[in-house]
Amino acid sequence: AAGVIQSPRHLIKEKRETATLKCYPIPRHDTVYWYQQGPGQDPQFLISFYEKMQSDKGSIPDRFSAQQFSDYHSELNMSSLELGDSALYFCASSLGGGSEAFFGQGTRLTVV
Amino acid sequence: QQPVQSPQAVILREGEDAVINCSSSKALYSVHWYRQKHGEAPVFLMILLKGGEQKGHDKISASFNEKKQQSSLYLTASQLSYSGTYFCGTDPYGSSNTGKLIFGQGTTLQVKP
Numbered sequence: 001a002a003g004v005i006q007s008p009r010h011l012i013k014e015k016r017e018t019a020t021l022k023c024y025p026i027p028r029h030d031t032v033y034w035y036q037q038g039p040g041q042d043p044q045f046l047i048s049f050y051e052k053m054q055s056d057k058g059s060i061p062d063r064f065s066a067q068q069f070s071d072y073h074s075e076l077n078m079s080s081l082e083l084g085d086s087a088l089y090f091c092a093s094s095l096g097g098g099s100e101a102f103f104g105q106g107t108r109l110t111v112v
Numbered sequence: 113q114q115p116v117q118s119p120q121a122v123i124l125r126e127g128e129d130a131v132i133n134c135s136s137s138k139a140l141y142s143v144h145w146y147r148q149k150h151g152e153a154p155v156f157l158m159i160l161l162k163g164g165e166q167k168g169h170d171k172i173s174a175s176f177n178e179k180k181q182q183s184s185l186y187l188t189a190s191q192l193s194y195s196g197t198y199f200c201g202t203d204p205y206g207s208s209n210t211g212k213l214i215f216g217q218g219t220t221l222q223v224k225p
Contacts, residue, residue, distance in 0.1 A: 033212070033213075041217060045212050055212075088151075090154070096195050099169060100157070101144070101156065103146075104153060105152070105153050106152075
């Protein structure tokens, strides 16, 4: 069965650089979520989209932005990267908000 | 707003049982349970909805007490593959479609031979 695909899997950036993370949800899933997980931490909700519209926002810094495109894939754009942005970034998708969400394998971002 | 999980860590022998609890200070619409192995993605285990509906794996059982805003995950006859960190995620919205989940701090389960 098709799963959530994230790219890249690993990313190394320098401070103040920009990064773009991509997420391809499970086909026919209409809701996409982004989570940030630091080492030993629980996943922190960043933002979600339902039918290509932003549906909710969590603790997402102003330096980050995200969107969902017409083909339902989503991108998380992160600018002016800081050391503290180093984390695992997960994308998840579901069929309708509130349904079981399936996570991608994550993008490990390291800011040096 | 973050749900509280207990215990923080559990060590079991194969075949033993465990219960992981999740409680919230806010009224809940649903509770989601996930298991995550180190460096991997959280894997969906079960969702419990207000009103009693449940969806999940046959070998996993859980309960949802709406009045007490609590959920418990029951792991019976544990296997080595059960090892990992278990997160409960709560969706506090009653009618929204956002599906935003607030995760607990996690319960680390280690199953030994």
